[in-house]
Amino acid sequence: MLLADKQATLGPITRSPGYWTTVWRRFRRDPVAMFALLVILAIIVVAILAPYIAPQDPYKGMSLRRLKPPGTPGFILGTDELGRDMLSRLIYGARLSLFMGVTPVIFALVIGSVIGIVAGYVGGWLNTVLMRTIDVFFAFPSVLLAIALSGALGAGITNGLVSLTVVFVPPIARVAESVTTSVRTRDFVEAARASGASALTIIRVQVLGNVLGPIFVYAMSLIAVSMILASGLSFLGLGVKPPEPEWGLMLNTLRTAIYTQPLLCALPGLMIFVTSISFNLLTDGLRSAMDIKA
Amino acid sequence: MLIYIAKRIVYTLPIMLGVTLVCFALVHLAPGDPLIAVLPPDASEQMKQQLMVLYGFDRPYHEQFLRWIWRAVQGDLGGSIATNRPVATEVFKAVGNTLMLSAVATFIGFALGTFFGFVAGYFRDTVIDKSASFLSVVGVSVPHYWLGMVLVIIFSATLGWLPATGAGPGGSDAWAWDWAHVRHIVLPAITMSVIPMGIIARTVRALVAEILSQEFIAGLRAKGLSEFGVFKHVVKNTAPTALAVMGIQLGYLLGGSILIETVFSWPGTGGLLNAAIFQRDLPLLQGTILVLAMFFVILNLIVDVVQTLLDPRIQRS
Numbered sequence: 001m002l003l004a005d006k007q008a009t010l011g012p013i014t015r016s017p018g019y020w021t022t023v024w025r026r027f028r029r030d031p032v033a034m035f036a037l038l039v040i041l042a043i044i045v046v047a048i049l050a051p052y053i054a055p056q057d058p059y060k061g062m063s064l065r066r067l068k069p070p071g072t073p074g075f076i077l078g079t080d081e082l083g084r085d086m087l088s089r090l091i092y093g094a095r096l097s098l099f100m101g102v103t104p105v106i107f108a109l110v111i112g113s114v115i116g117i118v119a120g121y122v123g124g125w126l127n128t129v130l131m132r133t134i135d136v137f138f139a140f141p142s143v144l145l146a147i148a149l150s151g152a153l154g155a156g157i158t159n160g161l162v163s164l165t166v167v168f169v170p171p172i173a174r175v176a177e178s179v180t181t182s183v184r185t186r187d188f189v190e191a192a193r194a195s196g197a198s199a200l201t202i203i204r205v206q207v208l209g210n211v212l213g214p215i216f217v218y219a220m221s222l223i224a225v226s227m228i229l230a231s232g233l234s235f236l237g238l239g240v241k242p243p244e245p246e247w248g249l250m251l252n253t254l255r256t257a258i259y260t261q262p263l264l265c266a267l268p269g270l271m272i273f274v275t276s277i278s279f280n281l282l283t284d285g286l287r288s289a290m291d292i293k294a
Numbered sequence: 295m296l297i298y299i300a301k302r303i304v305y306t307l308p309i310m311l312g313v314t315l316v317c318f319a320l321v322h323l324a325p326g327d328p329l330i331a332v333l334p335p336d337a338s339e340q341m342k343q344q345l346m347v348l349y350g351f352d353r354p355y356h357e358q359f360l361r362w363i364w365r366a367v368q369g370d371l372g373g374s375i376a377t378n379r380p381v382a383t384e385v386f387k388a389v390g391n392t393l394m395l396s397a398v399a400t401f402i403g404f405a406l407g408t409f410f411g412f413v414a415g416y417f418r419d420t421v422i423d424k425s426a427s428f429l430s431v432v433g434v435s436v437p438h439y440w441l442g443m444v445l446v447i448i449f450s451a452t453l454g455w456l457p458a459t460g461a462g463p464g465g466s467d468a469w470a471w472d473w474a475h476v477r478h479i480v481l482p483a484i485t486m487s488v489i490p491m492g493i494i495a496r497t498v499r500a501l502v503a504e505i506l507s508q509e510f511i512a513g514l515r516a517k518g519l520s521e522f523g524v525f526k527h528v529v530k531n532t533a534p535t536a537l538a539v540m541g542i543q544l545g546y547l548l549g550g551s552i553l554i555e556t557v558f559s560w561p562g563t564g565g566l567l568n569a570a571i572f573q574r575d576l577p578l579l580q581g582t583i584l585v586l587a588m589f590f591v592i593l594n595l596i597v598d599v600v601q602t603l604l605d606p607r608i609q610r611s
Contacts, residue, residue, distance in 0.1 A: 136312030139591045141549025148583045151571035152324040228437045232553050235439055251440060262447040269440025277435035
């Protein structure tokens with residue numbers, strides 16, 4: 001029988017949906033996760049379009065209109081301690097706060113994966129050296145490590161990014177190492193090696209293909225922590241420096257007005273909270289969508 | 295068992311050495327002159343040299359490091375550059391306050407977390423589970439320094455029920471278990487308890503749900519065991535992990551209390567770290583971080599050992 005005849009009798013050949021298509025289909029059915037995704041996308045769009053949608057200049061203050069309550073005409077969310085428009089600063093703040101929260105996780109994802117995959121794939125003494133070094137960093141509570149590093153390096157965006165990256169490399173490396181070690185001894189890797197694939201090819205095709213998914217989801221779950229930590233550094237006076245609009249820093253400078261304008265003081269923190277909880281709900285949704293065996 | 299414990303202790307030693315090395319490196323990572331805090335801007339080169347010798351900054355790194363460890367083991371963490379007081383005295387006074395705050399917070403977090411976790415695990419996929427689980431997501435997502443401010447706004451600024459700052463009346467830092475002091479710990483402890491509450495609730499929910507779906511539970515029920523009897527089995531199986539998570543969380547709170555201590559002006563290690571960072575008092579920074587990290591390492595060790603004792607099924611290499 002010709003192939004064409006076979007197709008005619010069996011009906012059209014349909015390609016079975018790929019892994020990520022299935023994940024997306026399952027994810028779409030989760031209303032909470034979808035809502036979280038929409039919130040995050042909205043915050044990203046606001047951050048990108050900040051110059052077009054902010055009603056006022058976020059840096060321009062006027063001592064005559066300091067600490068106006070939310071609802072003041074012309075300043076929907078009021079003004080801060082230097083008379084700058086709160087709404088505009090919150091909108092612009094999305095840029096730096098997102099940047100400070102997400103960038104360290106991306107850096108750590110790259111560095112940590114490389115360390116973990118090399119340690120897991122090569123094994124032996126290299127694994128011991130790399131992973132025992134990682135263990136030392138695990139001996140510091142993450143908040144302490146971040147604050148100690150940026151405290152020693154001094155305030156500033158770059159120093160804040162460096163400290164947070166150092167905080168997130170060890171956990172990512174550990175996950176990458178354990179997944180790689182478990183993949184390395186599996187039959188399909190043996191088969192690839194037996195058929196003459198080089199170490200690099202095996203890492204690229206067999207290892208990365210299986211390791212990237214779990215590490216990616218794990219890294220996503222760190223973004224919420226990173227957002228809180230990054231803003232926390234600025235809240236302490238480390239990280240972002242004034243007059244830049246950043247939610248943690250705004251929370252810090254508004255603290256003096258906690259008795260006079262309580263509602264105003266709570267706003268920047270609310271933004272951090274909304275962003276961080278959305279990332280957490282998104283990760284939870286993604287994790288259960290990827291758990292296809294269930 | 296004893297061999298395992300001995301092994302675990304021996305394994306901790308290189309970690310401790312690594313921790314001291316990182317703490318030491320911190321000071322030399324810092325840009326600028328380590329004496330910037332005490333030197334007047336117009337200090338002469340000779341005066342600078344004298345001070346460098348006095349603090350030992352003129353020696354090679356490895357010698358400074360060994361000297362620092364040798365003294366640290368004997369309980370001497372050097373002198374604070376800004377106040378000239380011994381770092382060890384300052385740190386241990388502050389650690390007491392931080393430890394108390396973290397312990398109270400962990401206790402509240404554990405009580406609420408296990409409660410929510412059990413309820414959610416028992417009524418899996420019902421509205422009760424969804425609300426309890428949402429509460430635990432809120433716990434791990436809320437920036438706790440902001441939550442502290444919100445609680446101050448509600449309970450101090452608006453209602454005037456509880457004090458917003460300090461650890462005792464009139465800014466005293468001598469602690470006593472009377473209401474005049476205890477009312478100062480209420481807000482910071484509740485604020486701090488939110489994180490362990492969320493994490494413990496999540497862990498317990500997953501554990502309870504998993505245990506309830508196992509065959510031996512169905513067996514016990516089929517045997518006619520009362521629901522309370524089944525509950526006792528669930529508790530027995532959940533306890534080791536829940537307690538371990540609680541121990542680790544206490545360590546995280548100890549190290550991470552700086553943000554909350556800043557909000558509430560709590561006289562603990564957070565205030566010390568803040569002062570050390572902004573006055574560039576490097577020996578104080580180094581010493582505080584070392585003590586906190588050592589607490590965390592030892593706590594991890596204790597948790598591991600206790601967990602093995604509680605649950606002999608856990609086999610470790």
